[in-house]
Each structure stands twice: as structure tokens, then as C-alpha cells.
Amino acid sequence: MELADQIAQYLVSGLSTGAIYALIGIGFAIIYNSTDIINFAQGELVMLGGMFTLFSLNVLHLPLPLAILFAVAAATAVGVLFERLTIRPLKSPTPLALIIITIGGSILIRGITMMIGGKDTHAIPAFSGSEPILIGTATILPQHLWIFALTALAITANKLFFEYTITGKAMRACAVNRRAAGLVGIDVKRMVLFSFAISSALGSLAGIIVAPLTMTSYDVGIMLGLKGFCAAIIGGLSGGIGTVLGGLLLGVLESLGAGLISSGYKDAIAFIILLLILFIRPQGLFTKAQTERV
Amino acid sequence: MLKVKNINTYYGKVHALKNISLHLSAREIVALIGANGAGKTTILNTLSGVTPPASGSIQFEGEGVNGLAPDRIVKIGISQVPEGRQVFKGLTVADNLELGAYLRFRSRADRNAIKLDMQHMYELFPRLGERKKQMAGTLSGGEQQMLAIGRALMARPKLLLLDEPSMGLAPLVVQEIFAVIEKLRQEEGTTVLLVEQNAKAALKMADRGYVLETGKVILEGAAADLLESGETGFKTEG
Ligand SMILES: Nc1ncnc2c1ncn2[C@@H]1O[C@H](COP(=O)(O)OP(=O)(O)OP(=O)(O)O)[C@@H](O)[C@H]1O
Numbered sequence: 176m177e178l179a180d181q182i183a184q185y186l187v188s189g190l191s192t193g194a195i196y197a198l199i200g201i202g203f204a205i206i207y208n209s210t211d212i213i214n215f216a217q218g219e220l221v222m223l224g225g226m227f228t229l230f231s232l233n234v235l236h237l238p239l240p241l242a243i244l245f246a247v248a249a250a251t252a253v254g255v256l257f258e259r260l261t262i263r264p265l266k267s268p269t270p271l272a273l274i275i276i277t278i279g280g281s282i283l284i285r286g287i288t289m290m291i292g293g294k295d296t297h298a299i300p301a302f303s304g305s306e307p308i309l310i311g312t313a314t315i316l317p318q319h320l321w322i323f324a325l326t327a328l329a330i331t332a333n334k335l336f337f338e339y340t341i342t343g344k345a346m347r348a349c350a351v352n353r354r355a356a357g358l359v360g361i362d363v364k365r366m367v368l369f370s371f372a373i374s375s376a377l378g379s380l381a382g383i384i385v386a387p388l389t390m391t392s393y394d395v396g397i398m399l400g401l402k403g404f405c406a407a408i409i410g411g412l413s414g415g416i417g418t419v420l421g422g423l424l425l426g427v428l429e430s431l432g433a434g435l436i437s438s439g440y441k442d443a444i445a446f447i448i449l450l451l452i453l454f455i456r457p458q459g460l461f462t463k464a465q466t467e468r469v
Numbered sequence: 470m471l472k473v474k475n476i477n478t479y480y481g482k483v484h485a486l487k488n489i490s491l492h493l494s495a496r497e498i499v500a501l502i503g504a505n506g507a508g509k510t511t512i513l514n515t516l517s518g519v520t521p522p523a524s525g526s527i528q529f530e531g532e533g534v535n536g537l538a539p540d541r542i543v544k545i546g547i548s549q550v551p552e553g554r555q556v557f558k559g560l561t562v563a564d565n566l567e568l569g570a571y572l573r574f575r576s577r578a579d580r581n582a583i584k585l586d587m588q589h590m591y592e593l594f595p596r597l598g599e600r601k602k603q604m605a606g607t608l609s610g611g612e613q614q615m616l617a618i619g620r621a622l623m624a625r626p627k628l629l630l631l632d633e634p635s636m637g638l639a640p641l642v643v644q645e646i647f648a649v650i651e652k653l654r655q656e657e658g659t660t661v662l663l664v665e666q667n668a669k670a671a672l673k674m675a676d677r678g679y680v681l682e683t684g685k686v687i688l689e690g691a692a693a694d695l696l697e698s699g700e701t702g703f704k705t706e707g
């Protein structure tokens with residue numbers, strides 16, 4: 176294969192993992208914008224997406240579309256429960272307490288999943304076969320197309336929700352000015368709960384659509400969560416296009432780095448970018464001086 | 470319409486309101502004046518449920534209001550225009566107004582009325598009408614104040630609490646805003662509790678006034694008398 180073809184191939188797989196990172200990253204951003212919390216348990220909801228799908232396929236014997244819906248719903252319920260049990264009861268939470276709680280929560284979710292489901296790595300069938308499709312000289316798997324399509328759909332739906340519905344606008348209002356939001360009658364705590372619900376739904380969807388390519392197990396959430404976090408940081412914790420671009424950029428760089436340099440560097444790339452951004456441009460790459468954060 | 474009896478409000482150990490009593494009748498404009506730190510904002514926040522009183526009673530239209538959450542208080546007809554406008558900066562003018570009616574979105578009948586009410590706000594504040602799609606953060610100070618008032622009115626309050634609407638604004642803009650407040654009272658019968666440091670301007674428009682000092686009411690009476698006595702002690706030159 177020639178270099179150009181190889182690069183095209185790396186781009187395809189980089190963009191599809193990037194799309195996954197973007198979905199996870201948007202989840203980080205939505206919660207951050209409505210609560211100032213970096214929810215380190217976000218990665219576990221991604222993992223739960225895959226594991227719940229596995230459960231509904233193998234134990235409940237649901238057909239795939241239903242299994243996916245069930246998994247998103249179940250993971251969302253876990254996210255909501257997580258907020259209810261850990262974040263809401265805090266009277267005057269300090270940032271450190273919140274970090275510890277979300278990390279503790281993630282360890283707990285991971286532990287319970289391991290106890291129930293075991294330590295094995297499981298495969299989830301691709302949504303519509305794994306016969307590669309030839310595009311020019313590069314090949315693309317049907318699952319990649321699913322990833323692009325479902326990610327685009329989820330991001331568009333998310334965008335429409337925040338732009339056009341009164342609840343979405345109320346959540347943005349909370350993000351920009353919580354006090355004033357309370358004074359117009361918005362129940363701020365409820366909006367926080369919604370932000371956990373939406374983030375969990377997006378995160379679990381990411382975990383589900385990527386599982387056929389990468390397999391799933393109780394501990395995939397750690398790395399995926401960190402990558403999503405990295406995407407969100409590149410995007411300046413914007414709940415919109417910034418984080419999408421951040422995810423895609425990260426996915427492509429990883430894939431090129433792994434392919435052209437050495438696959439051993441794949442995960443290191445995310446952390447190098449993360450550190451560089453935090454040192455050099457903590458507001459993110461794609462943020463103007465003053466932009467909306469949701 | 471509003472009866473406040475002996476309320477005490479604390480911030481931790483700071484005793485911010487000491488046995489405050491005041492009342493408003495329907496369609497009244499009442500000024501609440503006092504120096505920095507007197508407790509004016511705290512009174513409004515106590516009425517809005519943001520800083521509930523430790524003791525005392527608040528009755529609105531005969532119902533107890535103590536301990537209600539801020540959204541419930543908006544629902545029963547008390548809206549606050551907070552100090553420093555506090556518009557939703559990253560959202561458009563239209564979105565800000567719509568959010569003012571947030572609690573009314575639950576009822577279908579109200580949803581149509583909300584559209585009309587927004588039109589009404591644009592008539593009341595034509596400058597907002599010209600800037601519907603503009604981000605609230607890019608408005609001038611005066612326009613942001615108008616937006617903050619419009620947003621509060623979108624809840625259709627019976628009682629409007631205004632916290633220093635003249636702060637940092639040119640006299641002409643202040644006049645414009647005060648004119649709207651008068652108009653609201655006349656046309657819609659809105660009752661207004663107006664917090665101001667600009668005592669002269671506030672008392673000129675108000676029917677009655679209270680003068681606050683370090684958390685206590687030290688003087689109350691008809692606005693004209695307060696104006697005349699000059700005993701408000703500070704900044705009556707407005
Ligand atoms: N969040 C808070 N925590 C502690 N003390 C507070 C808090 N908010 C207000 N105070 C104190 O309560 C007192 C009354 O404050 P308040 O804001 O009601 O005054 P104000 O009359 O509105 O003043 P200004 O004209 O400056 O707006 C002040 O002594 C202030 O320091």
C-alpha cells in the first residue's frame with residue numbers, strides 16, 4: 176500500500192474514534208457547564224453502554240436495536256442515580272470533594288460491573304456485518320459508517336435541544352448565570368440532573384457504537400473517559416463544535432501517530448496534547464475570547 | 470398585598486436584616502432606600518426566597534410565603550430584577566425574554582400568550598425589539614437593564630422587585646426606565662418595590678418610602694414627606 180493510501184486509512188479510523196471521543200467529551204462539557212464539575216465517572220457510563228448492550232443481547236436476548244435502546248436507557252438511569260446519590264446531597268461542595276466523589280463513584284461503578292460481569296473482554300457484533308467497503312483505495316467498515324451517522328445524529332439532536340427547546344435554553348441559562356436562572360423560576364437542581372442524564376446518554380451511546388470495533392470489558396471506561404476529557408479540553412469545554420473538533424483532531428492524531436510512528440505512542444499522544452493545551456492554551460484551541468459554553 | 474412582619478435574615482453570623490417590617494398595597498410604588506450594605510438587596514432576596522428569613526412572617530395576598538423556593542415565589546406572582554441586571558449573556562434577547570416566562574411554558578394556553586407578551590415587551594422597550602437576535606452580553610448597560618426588567622415581566626408578576634435599576638446609567642436612560650415603571654403601574658396595575666441609592670429620583674416616582682440603615686428601617690412615610698424632610702441623610706441630590 177502506498178503512503179497516501181495508508182494515510183487515508185488512518186484518517187478513516189482516526190475520524191471514527193475521534194467521533195467517539197467527541198461524544199464523550201460533550202458529556203464532560205455539558206456537566207461542567209451546568210455544575211462546574213469535571214465528572215470523572217463519565218468514562219464508566221461509556222463502559223456501561225457496552226456492558227448493558229452485552230447484557231441485553233446475551234441475557235435478555237433482545238434484538239440489537241432494542242438492546243441499544245435498553246443500554247442507553249439503563250446507563251442514563253445510572254447517571255441520574257449517580258447525581259442523586261453523590262452530587263445532590265452535598266451541602267456546600269468544594270471542588271476537591273467533588274473530584275474525589277466522582278473518582279470514587281467511577282471506581283465503585285467499575286467494581287460492581289466487574290463483580291457482576293467478570294473480568295473478561297467481550298465482543299459485540301457489528302451492527303450490520305463487517306464486510307469492508309472500498310472507497311477509492313481506502314476501505315471502511317460498515318461499523319465506521321454507523322459511528323459517523325449516529326454521532327452526527329446525536330450531536331445534531333443535542334444542538335437542537337440546547338438551541339430551540341425551553342428546557343435546553345434554561346440549562347444554558349443555568350450555565351451562564353445560576354443565580355439569575357433561579358430568579359426566573361428555573362429549578363437549577365433539576366437542570367443539573369438533566370445534564371447528568373444527557374451526558375450519560377451520549378457517553379453510553381459512544382460506548383455502544385465503538386464496542387463492535389474495540390471489544391468491551393469492565394475497564395474500558397478509564398481510557399475512553401480520559402480521551403473524551405482530552406477532547407473536551409481541546410475544545411475549551413464547549414458543549415458544541417469546539418469539542419467535536421477536539422475529538423476528531425485527537426482521534427486523527429492518535430491514529431496517524433500510531434500508524435506512522437509506533438502504536439506504542441497511541442495513548443501517550445492524548446496526554447501530551449492534554450498537557451500542552453493546559454500549559455499553553457487552557458481556554459482550548461477552538462474558543463474565541465468570549466463564546467458560549469454550551 | 471404584601472405584609473412583611475419582623476423578619477430577621479442572617480448570612481452565617483452576619484445579622485443582615487433586623488426585625489424588618491414593611492407592607493405594600495396593590496398598585497403602589499414603594500421606594501426602599503439606604504446606603505451600601507444597608508440590607509436592601511437582602512430584603513429583596515428574602516422576599517424572593519433566595520435567602521429565607523430565620524424568623525418573622527411574609528404574607529403575599531394573604532398567603533404565607535416564608536420558606537417557599539424561588540421558583541414557587543415567581544409562580545405566585547413575585548418577580549425580581551436583580552442588582553447588576555444579571556441577564557443571560559450568551560443567550561439572545563429573545564431567549565432571555567422567553568426564559569422569563571419559563572414557568573408558564575407548562576400550560577398550553579400560556580404558551581400562546583407568551584408570544585404576545587414578547588411583542589408587548591418589544592413595544593414597551595423598542596430598543597429590545599431592534600435587537601431580538603443579539604446576544605444579551607453585547608447590549609449596552611441601559612439595554613441590559615431594560616432586558617432584565619422585560620425578562621421579569623414575562624412571568625406576569627403582580628409584584629415587581631427592582632434592585633437599583635438606575636445603577637451606572639445615564640440620567641436620560643434612567644428617566645426612560647422609570648417612565649416604563651410608571652406606565653406599568655398605570656396600565657397593568659403592577660405593584661413595585663423599588664430599591665435605590667438614587668433616593669431623590671426614586672422618591673419622586675414612589676408613593677411611599679422606607680429608609681434602611683444597617684439592617685433596620687429607620688424611617689418610613691409618604692414619599693413626598695421623605696423627600697421634603699431630606700432626612701434620608703444621604704445622596705438626596707440624586
Ligand atoms: N452572601 C453574603 N455573605 C455574607 N454577608 C453578606 C452576603 N451578602 C450580603 N452580606 C452582608 O449583608 C449586609 C447587607 O447587604 P446587602 O447586599 O443587602 O446591602 P445593600 O443595601 O443591597 O447594599 P448595596 O447598596 O451596596 O447593594 C452587608 O453588611 C453585607 O456585607
Ligand SMILES: [Mg+2]
Nearest residue numbers: 509510511552
Ligand atoms: Mg444591593
